[in-house]
Amino acid sequence: xxxxxxxxxxxxxxxxxxxxxxxxxxxxxxxxxxxxxxxxxxxxxxxxxxxxxxxxxxxxxxxxxxxxxxxxxxxxxxxxxxxxxxxxxxxxxxxxxxxxxxxxxxxxxxxxxxxxx
Numbered sequence: 190x191x192x193x194x195x196x197x198x199x200x201x202x203x204x205x206x207x208x209x210x211x212x213x214x215x216x217x218x219x220x221x222x223x224x225x226x227x228x229x230x231x232x233x234x235x236x237x238x239x240x241x242x243x244x245x246x247x248x249x250x251x252x253x254x255x256x257x258x259x260x261x262x263x264x265x266x267x268x269x270x271x272x273x274x275x276x277x278x279x280x281x282x283x284x285x286x287x288x289x290x291x292x293x294x295x296x297x298x299x300x301x302x303x304x305x306x
Contacts, residue, residue, distance in 0.1 A: 206212075219226055277293070284291045 281293060
């Protein structure tokens with residue numbers, strides 16, 4: 190029993206060594222199976238290229254979606270600013286047209302606080 194285990198381990202070791210040194214597959218194998226080997230290699234390269242293209246496109250889509258969100262936020266900010274200025278100018282025009290003699294101060298009103306000392 191001990192001899193058969195040693196032979197089995199030796200056979201595994203020899204197979205492993207042949208794979209590592211490149212002796213397991215001869216050049217005759219590639220000559221006989223040229224089309225299958227070439228098809229396999231080309232298929233692998235095509236698969237890797239397709240995955241790379243897909244990952245690149247996903248990154249581009251994510252970047253563009255981020256840009257759309259930023260531009261949408263900026264658009265809303267500018268629209269809000271425009272509407273604020275439009276309301277203010279409309280109010281000024283109304284006050285001037287009614288000749289009430291009112292003006293809009295440049296600074297905010299001050300809040301006075303009493304000290305309770």
